[in-house]
Amino acid sequence: MRKFITKTIYISLPIIVIAIIMEILLRNMPNDYLFKKKYLDEYSSEIETLILGSSHSLYGFNPEYFTSKTFNASYISQTLNFDYDIFHKYQYEFKNLKTIVLPISYFSLWENLRNGPESWRVKNYILYLDLHSKLIIDHSEILSNRVNINLKRLVLFYIFGKSNIICSKLGWGTNYKSEYAHDLIETGKNRAYGNTYDINSDEFQNIFNDNKLILNLFIKECKERNIRLLLLNPPAFKTFRNNLDTNQLKITIETSEEFASEYDNCLYLNLIDDSNFIAEDFYDADHLSETGAEKLSKLINEKINNWK
Numbered sequence: 001m002r003k004f005i006t007k008t009i010y011i012s013l014p015i016i017v018i019a020i021i022m023e024i025l026l027r028n029m030p031n032d033y034l035f036k037k038k039y040l041d042e043y044s045s046e047i048e049t050l051i052l053g054s055s056h057s058l059y060g061f062n063p064e065y066f067t068s069k070t071f072n073a074s075y076i077s078q079t080l081n082f083d084y085d086i087f088h089k090y091q092y093e094f095k096n097l098k099t100i101v102l103p104i105s106y107f108s109l110w111e112n113l114r115n116g117p118e119s120w121r122v123k124n125y126i127l128y129l130d131l132h133s134k135l136i137i138d139h140s141e142i143l144s145n146r147v148n149i150n151l152k153r154l155v156l157f158y159i160f161g162k163s164n165i166i167c168s169k170l171g172w173g174t175n176y177k178s179e180y181a182h183d184l185i186e187t188g189k190n191r192a193y194g195n196t197y198d199i200n201s202d203e204f205q206n207i208f209n210d211n212k213l214i215l216n217l218f219i220k221e222c223k224e225r226n227i228r229l230l231l232l233n234p235p236a237f238k239t240f241r242n243n244l245d246t247n248q249l250k251i252t253i254e255t256s257e258e259f260a261s262e263y264d265n266c267l268y269l270n271l272i273d274d275s276n277f278i279a280e281d282f283y284d285a286d287h288l289s290e291t292g293a294e295k296l297s298k299l300i301n302e303k304i305n306n307w308k
Contacts, residue, residue: 022141023142030164039071046069047097049070049304057101058167061293070170076121103231104232106249108211181283187286196245229267232269235271235273235281277292
């Protein structure tokens with residue numbers, strides 16, 4: 001038995017050492033989550049307008065076009081629970097925060113990052129934004145992704161020098177450029193079907209109910225701190241809109257309208273079919289390019305400034 005244990009340790013030790021080295025190297029790679037945390041740590045007291053949400057926010061709102069001091073704290077696949085957690089973490093540092101912009105997209109009310117295909121992103125909020133989790137997997141890079149993916153990340157950064165940073169200094173996603181725009185017909189179908197859920201199933205009903213509770217708590221806490229919450233359904237190209245489930249979209253709109261009518265610090269804008277946005281404004285059928293982001297940012301900035 002002693003020989004078996006000794007042999008096992010002898011075999012396992014190199015693997016453990018390699019795993020520790022990989023973990024250290026992965027954590028020392030610059031990333032957008034850590035960048036955004038550093039900005040919030042240093043400048044949260046100055047922020048007047050905070051952008052939250054998923055990729056629709058990341059690529060849709062460029063703080064440079066806002067007249068107030070604005071920062072984009074959204075990210076790809078960021079769900080409502082993490083939007084709330086980010087706000088809650090810095091709530092006492094947001095001394096000048098007046099407005100939060102939070103898209104309620106077609107899929108938002110039925111998504112939770114941990115239950116989705118990109119659940120590996122959860123560890124980024126724990127490791128780099130210092131949010132809380134009791135799960136061991138959330139505290140490790142190597143446990144949250146497959147070995148081949150982590151090896152590829154290491155090679156791209158440490159050998160080829162490819163940066164992981166896609167955000168501007170104010171948090172806006174810079175890599176959805178119009179010159180590289182995707183086919184709007186193909187992405188319209190794929191994006192719509194990929195974000196349509198079995199909303200009557202127990203699984204998605206539970207997620208929906210949880211998200212409504214989070215949103216309700218979010219708005220209440222904002223009201224207590226005299227912060228306005230602007231909810232919106234972001235612009236989408238017609239090929240995306242035409243492939244949506246009408247009931248899922250209807251519930252999204254009605255739920256947002258209910259919150260806006262119940263709370264005087266909440267405003268809802270449905271821009272999904274806003275005619276101001278044309279084909280050239282989109283990177284794919286439901287994400288804006290830099291030209292679309294400029295247009296949307298200026299529009300929302302005007303709404304905020306005129307919000308009485």
